[in-house]
Amino acid sequence: MTALLELHGVDASYGPGQVLHGVNLEVDEGGMVALLGANGAGKTTTLRAICNMGVRTRGEIRFGGKRIDGRATEDIVRLGIGHVPEGRGTFLGLTVEENLRLGAIRRSDSGIAGDMTRVFGYFPVLRERLHQQAGTLSGGEQQMLAIARALMIKPRLLLLDEPSFGLAPLLVQEIFRNLKVINKEERMSMLLVEQNARLALELVGKVYLLETGRVVASGLPKQIAADESVRRAYLGQ
Amino acid sequence: MQALLHQLLSGVAGGAIYASVALALVMIFKATHHVNFAQGELAMFSTYIAYSLITAGIPYWIAFVLTLMFSFVFGVAVQRLVIHWFRDRSALAAVIVFIGLLVIINSMAGFLFTYTQKGFPSPFAGQAWYGTTYLSPHEVGMIVVTLIVLAIVFLFFRFTRLGLAMRAAAENPQSSRLVGIRVSWMLALGWGMAGVLGAVAGMMAAPNIFLAPDMMSGVILYGFAAALLGGIDNPWGAPIGGFIVGIMENIAGAYLVGTQLKQALALAVIVAVLTFKPSGLFGRTVVVRV
Amino acid sequence: MTAPTPPRWLDGRPWFAALLALCVLVPFLVSDYHVFQLTQILVYAIAILGLNLLTGCSGQISLGNGAFYALGAYVSVILMVNVGVPYWLTPPIAAVVCFGAGYLFGRSVARLEGLYLALATFALAIVMPQFLKHDALATWTGGVQGIVLTKPSSPVPGVLNNDQWLYFYCFLIAVVVFVIAWNVMRGRTGRALVALRDQPIAAAAMGIDTPSYKARTFGVSAMYTGIAGSLGAFVAGFISPDSFTILLSIQFLVGGVVGGIVSIFGTLFGAAFIELVPDFANKFSDAAPWAIYGVLLIVCMMVMPWGMAGLVRSVRFRLAHLSTARTKI
Numbered sequence: 022m023t024a025l026l027e028l029h030g031v032d033a034s035y036g037p038g039q040v041l042h043g044v045n046l047e048v049d050e051g052g053m054v055a056l057l058g059a060n061g062a063g064k065t066t067t068l069r070a071i072c073n074m075g076v077r078t079r080g081e082i083r084f085g086g087k088r089i090d091g092r093a094t095e096d097i098v099r100l101g102i103g104h105v106p107e108g109r110g111t112f113l114g115l116t117v118e119e120n121l122r123l124g125a126i127r128r129s130d131s132g133i134a135g136d137m138t139r140v141f142g143y144f145p146v147l148r149e150r151l152h153q154q155a156g157t158l159s160g161g162e163q164q165m166l167a168i169a170r171a172l173m174i175k176p177r178l179l180l181l182d183e184p185s186f187g188l189a190p191l192l193v194q195e196i197f198r199n200l201k202v203i204n205k206e207e208r209m210s211m212l213l214v215e216q217n218a219r220l221a222l223e224l225v226g227k228v229y230l231l232e233t234g235r236v237v238a239s240g241l242p243k244q245i246a247a248d249e250s251v252r253r254a255y256l257g258q
Numbered sequence: 259m260q261a262l263l264h265q266l267l268s269g270v271a272g273g274a275i276y277a278s279v280a281l282a283l284v285m286i287f288k289a290t291h292h293v294n295f296a297q298g299e300l301a302m303f304s305t306y307i308a309y310s311l312i313t314a315g316i317p318y319w320i321a322f323v324l325t326l327m328f329s330f331v332f333g334v335a336v337q338r339l340v341i342h343w344f345r346d347r348s349a350l351a352a353v354i355v356f357i358g359l360l361v362i363i364n365s366m367a368g369f370l371f372t373y374t375q376k377g378f379p380s381p382f383a384g385q386a387w388y389g390t391t392y393l394s395p396h397e398v399g400m401i402v403v404t405l406i407v408l409a410i411v412f413l414f415f416r417f418t419r420l421g422l423a424m425r426a427a428a429e430n431p432q433s434s435r436l437v438g439i440r441v442s443w444m445l446a447l448g449w450g451m452a453g454v455l456g457a458v459a460g461m462m463a464a465p466n467i468f469l470a471p472d473m474m475s476g477v478i479l480y481g482f483a484a485a486l487l488g489g490i491d492n493p494w495g496a497p498i499g500g501f502i503v504g505i506m507e508n509i510a511g512a513y514l515v516g517t518q519l520k521q522a523l524a525l526a527v528i529v530a531v532l533t534f535k536p537s538g539l540f541g542r543t544v545v546v547r548v
Numbered sequence: 549m550t551a552p553t554p555p556r557w558l559d560g561r562p563w564f565a566a567l568l569a570l571c572v573l574v575p576f577l578v579s580d581y582h583v584f585q586l587t588q589i590l591v592y593a594i595a596i597l598g599l600n601l602l603t604g605c606s607g608q609i610s611l612g613n614g615a616f617y618a619l620g621a622y623v624s625v626i627l628m629v630n631v632g633v634p635y636w637l638t639p640p641i642a643a644v645v646c647f648g649a650g651y652l653f654g655r656s657v658a659r660l661e662g663l664y665l666a667l668a669t670f671a672l673a674i675v676m677p678q679f680l681k682h683d684a685l686a687t688w689t690g691g692v693q694g695i696v697l698t699k700p701s702s703p704v705p706g707v708l709n710n711d712q713w714l715y716f717y718c719f720l721i722a723v724v725v726f727v728i729a730w731n732v733m734r735g736r737t738g739r740a741l742v743a744l745r746d747q748p749i750a751a752a753a754m755g756i757d758t759p760s761y762k763a764r765t766f767g768v769s770a771m772y773t774g775i776a777g778s779l780g781a782f783v784a785g786f787i788s789p790d791s792f793t794i795l796l797s798i799q800f801l802v803g804g805v806v807g808g809i810v811s812i813f814g815t816l817f818g819a820a821f822i823e824l825v826p827d828f829a830n831k832f833s834d835a836a837p838w839a840i841y842g843v844l845l846i847v848c849m850m851v852m853p854w855g856m857a858g859l860v861r862s863v864r865f866r867l868a869h870l871s872t873a874r875t876k877i
Contacts, residue, residue: 127438347849350603358846359846472793524675
């Protein structure tokens with residue numbers, strides 16, 4: 022059974038500097054995978070490589086069995102990949118509602134209103150701030166908005182780049198709880214990049230460890246957590 | 259007092275032209291951070307197309323609509339064929355490309371239609387019922403047509419999906435791609451709409467300033483002043499800037515600096531706005547990345 | 549940012565000498581009309597040099613140098629016709645006036661960068677003809693009709709005819725002007741200007757008084773362009789407001805882009821280009837030269853942003869100038 026997302030021997034560079042070296046990675050249908058590593062290990066680059074955002078790649082990237090490397094970002098998104106980028110990418114000048122509508126801008130089905138309601142269920146604060154300019158929301162609210170917007174795409178695969186960044190722990194727990202629910206209820210596969218290793222390990226079913234652009238370890242969260250050197254380097258124990 | 263009112267209202271009419279041009283400039287600036295120096299020439303060329311249609315016997319308003327369609331396609335074509343290839347270049351390169359376009363379109367018009375001035379008809383009859391002592395029927399028509407076009411543009415952006423997508427693409431191209439929007443086509447559409455706005459301005463202005471390849475050079479100057487005054491990145495500010503500049507042009511021309519220095523006044527406005535408040539009346543401050 | 553590399557004189561010198569010799573001999577070998585054209589080329593070269601100083605070396609865009617060309621022309625002509633100053637004395641005066649005007653304008657737009665500066669200078673160019681037609685100045689400027697001049701006559705009619713004399717007069721001024729520019733660019737001011745071009749904020753942080761330098765560069769650029777305008781008036785024998793529209797500024801831009809914005813050497817190529825193309829293209833249509841200019845502006849930006857000089861340089865020459873820190877333009 023082929024995985025939903027496969028990376029085979031992916032190299033990636035920004036200009037002259039190569040960041041990823043021969044990365045192999047798989048996300049199964051319905052799976053939740055974490056990509057961990059220190060700062061600068063290439064985690065964000067991996068997500069950007071998948072969506073072809075300003076990175077030159079070599080190697081194969083397959084989604085649903087079809088190759089997507091080299092295709093335009095918007096075409097990759099249309100195949101069913103939602104990306105919550107580093108920095109959130111909120112449309113700051115537009116309202117919360119417009120941000121959400123933009124998530125669904127490519128959809129012509131009738132389920133959009135229903136999805137909005139569901140999204141409000143996960144993140145009620147968005148309904149409260151529906152007509153506010155997105156730039157006036159707090160960091161945490163913008164993070165929720167970014168995730169919600171990606172959900173509105175109704176993607177098969179959700180890429181999240183450091184969803185916990187700069188957020189209060191309680192908020193992060195709530196978001197991660199929601200992600201778990203979404204994964205179960207909507208069968209949405211997820212690839213999560215995180216610096217907060219501990220939380221990620223509790224959430225996902227598979228972990229990859231990235232170090233200076235190479236995958237140095239992969240496996241079940243329990244296995245990774247049990248590894249002494251990993252714990253010392255990444256879990257601060 | 260009568261004279262003042264006349265100048266004021268005339269200024270509003272003239273300002274309608276500048277409002278359209280300013281909005282076209284702002285639309286392109288918002289999406290690309292470039293100023294379309296060739297905006298005037300696009301408008302002029304479209305007006306010549308209208309002229310050709312009308313002299314071929316096509317009724318005015320049909321020619322008007324056909325010209326709008328032409329100007330839309332023309333704008334899209336220019337973006338796709340030329341501008342698109344320079345999207346990542348520096349400001350200097352972009353300016354040079356725009357000047358190149360200006361000159362090409364200007365010479366195309368000169369070649370196809372000659373440099374002799376021509377008259378252009380107004381669809382608003384000289385003695386029509388809606389003329390007043392202060393405004394000729396054409397001036398009333400200018401204002402009404404412009405307001406209708408502006409209203410359509412604003413409603414489009416506010417309430418349609420495509421309008422939302424275009425706004426998104428202008429605001430944050432990267433995030434727009436992440437929701438599946440084809441950003442470069444949104445830019446092309448923006449250019450098409452700017453072409454339409456320019457064509458409206460050209461056709462409304464031509465009866466007064468006469469049709470010639472260089473007819474828009476004065477208008478574009480006021481268009482720049484209006485766009486800057488309203489805030490170069492603010493679509494709401496552009497029409498307001500346009501009307502203010504129109505009124506200012508008339509009042510200052512009649513009472514302050516004389517008609518011969520009206521353009522110098524526009525220059526002064528441009529320099530003053532850029533020096534003291536570059537974001538204009540309603541724009542957001544421009545931050546320069548270190 | 550690296551210091552400019554020393555000139556590879558061994559490469560450049562023989563060519564330079566040959567060029568100089570050619571310039572001195574040619575007026576005796578060709579018809580009067582061609583001498584007139586060569587003189588005009590020299591004049592344009594000085595104007596394009598003015599533009600290059602501004603755009604290529606300090607990164608400020610000007611679409612308005614035609615206004616200073618006009619100013620130089622009018623100052624000269626007014627002095628000649630209304631005050632009786634001999635023609636050969638007027639270019640220095642025009643130079644001073646244009647420096648002042650350029651400095652003032654540069655000061656008032658000192659805070660403007662790139663696009664906005666281009667806008668302001670574009671506006672200046674559009675306004676200039678209207679300004680020159682103003683009734684209040686008409687007694688001096690001749691209003692819309694302009695002024696006709698008597699062309700300068702040769703003091704040595706046996707040796708040089710009028711056209712040849714004017715050619716050498718302009719040639720002398722051109723040499724002086726180019727040598728000064730060359731030395732300035734290689735010196736401290738030149739380096740500061742390149743710093744301004746490449747990293748304006750860092751330059752300011754290092755204590756380079758940006759507005760002052762910018763205004764001064766504008767002044768120098770205007771000065772050179774004004775000298776060119778002054779000489780250009782002698783060559784044309786006639787000036788009027790409509791000879792100095794935005795299209796003139798655009799012509800200078802074309803000359804700079806085609807020749808190479810950063811190169812002093814390229815100015816000659818660019819000047820020759822804008823003088824000779826209309827001659828050739830006008831046979832097809834009045835509009836043809838401009839169509840060619842427009843297409844070339846775009847093509848050059850696409851294919852050779854450093855112009856003909858850049859092409860030549862990358863093939864052979866390495867003249868000392870400050871494109872060593874090559875910015876992507």
